[in-house]
Amino acid sequence: MNTIGCLVNGKALVPKADKWGNITYSCYYQYLDDSFGKGYYFNVSVINNKDKPVTGVYVQTNKLEVEEGKTYPLVSEDEEGNAYGFLWTNNGTKSTYYFTNETNKGELTITKLDRYNQIISGTFWFDAVDEKGNVVEVREGRFDMKYMK
Numbered sequence: 001m002n003t004i005g006c007l008v009n010g011k012a013l014v015p016k017a018d019k020w021g022n023i024t025y026s027c028y029y030q031y032l033d034d035s036f037g038k039g040y041y042f043n044v045s046v047i048n049n050k051d052k053p054v055t056g057v058y059v060q061t062n063k064l065e066v067e068e069g070k071t072y073p074l075v076s077e078d079e080e081g082n083a084y085g086f087l088w089t090n091n092g093t094k095s096t097y098y099f100t101n102e103t104n105k106g107e108l109t110i111t112k113l114d115r116y117n118q119i120i121s122g123t124f125w126f127d128a129v130d131e132k133g134n135v136v137e138v139r140e141g142r143f144d145m146k147y148m149k
Helices: none
Strands: 003-008 011-013 025-034 037-048 054-062 071-074 082-090 095-099 106-114 119-129 135-146
Touching: 003 037, 003 054, 025 135, 037 119, 037 135, 054 135, 071 082, 082 106, 082 119, 082 135, 095 119
Parallel strands: none
Antiparallel strands: 003 011, 003 135, 025 037, 037 054, 054 082, 071 106, 082 095, 106 119, 119 135
16 A cells, blocks of 8 residues: 556656655545635655655646546646646756646556545556656556545
């Protein structure tokens, strides 16, 4: 339980805490009815805070209810009802963000969703691009997480 990892340009990315032991993965799946609007939001993320550059991979949804056994395209974060992925790096002085879009996309597959025990499992992969046009490949992503509501 609470396992997550993937390959980033062929290199393994798994949770690694910084020197203070900060948690480096998270998962939530919740229904919000607030000033942001009504809808389901899912997030699963993994961060390597130990090695430089610090690297994090995130897969999220924007007002999208997910179901067990379904596959969702990872495209743009801007539209409601979408799923998307992004990668963040920080070399100590600068952060760089790589996002999926209509050209650089991927997939999220939910293999297990246990709402009673709040467990979600799945796989993901995506290509993402930064503002300069550099592309990263995230492959063989897997997670088995207890989620927060």
